[in-house]
Structure formats: structure tokens, C-alpha cells
Amino acid sequence: MNRSTKLGAVAAAALVLTVTAPAAGAHSGHHPPADPARAVLPAGDGWASDGTGTTGGAAADASRVFTVTTWAGLREALAAPGTEPRIVKVAGTLNATEAGCAAFEAPGYDFDRYLADYDPAVWGYKTEVSGPQEELRAASATAQGQAIKVKVPANTTLVGVGRNATILGGSLQVQGVDNVVIRNLTLESPLDCFPQWDPTDGATGAWNSEYDSLVVYGSTHVWIDHNTFTDGRHPDSSLPEHYGEVYQQHDGELDVVRGADLVTVSWNVFTDHDKTLMIGNSDSAGATDRGRLRVTLHHNLFDDVVERAPRVRFGQVDAYNNHFKVPDTNYVYSLGIGQESQLYAEKNAFTLSSEVPAGQILKKWKDAPVTTTGNYVNGRPVDLLAVHNEQFPAEALRGDAGWTPVLRTRVDHPLAVPLLVGLGAGAGRLR
Secondary structure (H helix, E strand, O other), X not given: OOHHHHHHHHHHHHHHHOOOOOOOHHHOOOOOOOOHHHOOOOOOOOHHHOOOOOOOOOOOOHHHEEEEOOHHHHHHHHHOOOOOOEEEEEOOEEEOXXXXXXXXXXXXXXXXXXXXXXXHHHHOOOOOXXXXXXXXXXXXXXXXXXXXXXXXXXXXXXXXXXXXXXXXXXXXXXXXXXXXXXXXXEEEOOOOOOOEEEOOOOOOOEEEOOOOOEXXXXXXXXXXXXXXXXXXXXXXXXXXXXXXXXXXOOOOOEXXXXXXXXXXXXXXXXXXXXXXXXXXXXXXXXXXXXXXXXXXXXXXXXXXXXXXXXXXXXXXXXXXXXXXXXXOOOOOOOEEEOOOOXXXXXXXXXXXXXXXXXXXXXXEOOOOEEEEEOOEEOOEEXXXXXXXXXXXHHHOOEEOOOOOOOOOOOOOOOOOHHHHHHXXXXXXXOO
């Protein structure tokens, strides 16, 4: 029996023997409601189950159930007044930028003129750009933001219908509310039509973009489950270069920031992206973030993402039973250890290409403790902290995050995780 066959047999055995409790969604041992829109987060399933738990719009009256087939319809359904539970079902494909970038351009904005005005050969690298074309770019960006951002109110379930519910280029904003469920959607990353050139960003400047597919901002009790986050039709490899730098039109796929708390992110796919998932967006946000940003990440697939899977500041983040697939050398890191973070990473599976050393999985941004236990790399147990400190001694991290997660409904053997996550994660997998 060769090595791959042995690993397959072990994984199959692990799949059968090591499931300790039912999971939410596709693999729950409970009988889910006939309508997935009525599902609630099971008790004990991550941080979002703490306290009052997370039910979203499960109890909505018939008059508060909306089915939408256009971006305008989604905005209207989410803006309907009242805080009573609501369910918004997405059917088919909703395109937030169907009219194209030209629809957002401020009169007088000219990208060719912008490139000429701020060419480093003319402008240099010491001063941030300013002047008429930068002002018109900013006005154009504001118009795009108003068109593609939509706020998800409290006590709401936003759920895709069937296997192909998709939002193209929209940015869902869960801001300052409680009790939200988002499930079964394919979210194609917004394409920023008007990135800003910053000549002072690094030695050679950089293009900086806005808009995340989903932002949880100052909100509590949020369950993000069985979604697919992707760059879709516009991967970074398709983006042009200007001034010798990639004309970056993507920001993040998911951000949990500015005092957000009690979030469970389960059975999602994050794929083909650079700066993927950020928990806490500023080292100086201790006044709002300290003691919050408690997030659980489990049974997610991170496939061909470059970095931030996640990058953590301040929060007690429980990351277990996730599968990280790293196919090439564009990779930077997976787990970023930032300001006052307390990351607990247990029983995850990493599939690394031969060019990527295991020590690169962790990245030290600031001195903070991290617990890594029971993780597997390419089918073998690896002490991620020890191998990181051995391979990158100048960026050594310290162990013991100082807490132990208890809000878990199941923990699988890491050898079973790639198969389980491969079969169950992402949009269209609810059943």
C-alpha cells in the first residue's frame, strides 16, 4: 500500500470514528427545517452561540419574508422598516455593478489624465497625491460605494436559494446591529473601479482599493455559514499594471472589525484572493476592540489565498478543523499574529506545495501569544509554533494564548478535515 493510499484509509477511518458531535448545516445530525432560511445556529457552535445565541430572521412572519432577484430588490428588502425578524432569499444572480464603472464616474474624471498627473516621474514618491483628478477620483469612488454597499439590519437571515445564488460586486455591511445570519451565497469580490495611487506606500508606491464582500462592523451575534467567497471573473492575475505596480482592485473577502463580537464563521470557502480575512483592522483600536472580536472559524476551506486567513488583532479567535490549500509560491502566510491577539489554532489541516516551508504558516506582526495544537501538514502532525520559531528565529512567537475554547459542537481528526470540508463547505452545499 503506497503512502497516499494509506493516508486515504486513515482519513476514511477518521471520518467514521472521530466525529464527536453534530455540526451545523450540511452535516448536522439534527433534522434541519425544510426551509434553510428558518435555521438557527445550534447551541454551543462557536462564539456566536454565546449568550442569547444567533437566530437571525428564523421567526419572521410571512409578511417579512422577501425573495429578491435583482440588486435593487435586495436593497429594497433590506431597507424595509422595522426590527422584527426578516428573511431575505436571494434567487439567481444579483449584479451590483451591472451598469459598469462609467456609471459612477464624476464629470471630468479622466483615468489617462490621472495617470499622467501622478506619474512618479512627475510627482515623485514623497507626497500623497492631491489635486483635481484625485478629487474627482474620490468623488467617483464615493458614488460607487453608495451603489454597491448595502446594510444588513438586525434580526435578519440573508440566504441563497438553491445552489447558484450569487452576488456580483456587492459589499454587505453588517454594521452596529445584533443577530444576523448569512448563508448559502456565492459572493464575488467587489472590483474597485477607482483605486487610489499612494506613492508613499512602500519604496515604490502601491494602488490601494476599497470594498470587502462582507464586513461585520461593531455588530454582535453573527453567523456566516456555507458561503463561497471568490474573486470569480476578476482574479488578481487578470489585473493590469500601472507605474510598475499591480492595479489592485480588490480589498478583503471578509472583515470583522471595530468592536464586532461573537461571530461564528463555519463551512465557508475562501478562494483565489490576496488579503482574505481580517479580524481587527488597527493596532490603535484597543479602546473599541479589546475584550471583543471573539470569533470562531471552523470547517472552512482556504484555497489558494495569499495571506490573512486570518490576520488577528485583539480577539480571542478559535480556528479549528479548517483546511488550508497552498498550491504555489505566491503564498505569504495563513495565520497572522497581531496586536494583543489570542489565537487558538487546533486540529487544522494544511496542504502545502513543496516550495512552501511549514514555518511560513504563522506570521508575527506583533508580540502576542498563540496556541497551536494537533495541526497536520501534508498528512503529518506538525508543531506549527516550534517549526516557525526554528525556521524564522528573528520572528519568534511565544506560546499559550491564555484561554481554552469550549464553544464547539464537534471536533474532527485533522486527517479527516480535507475530505469533510471538501464535501461540505461552500455555497450550494446545504441539504
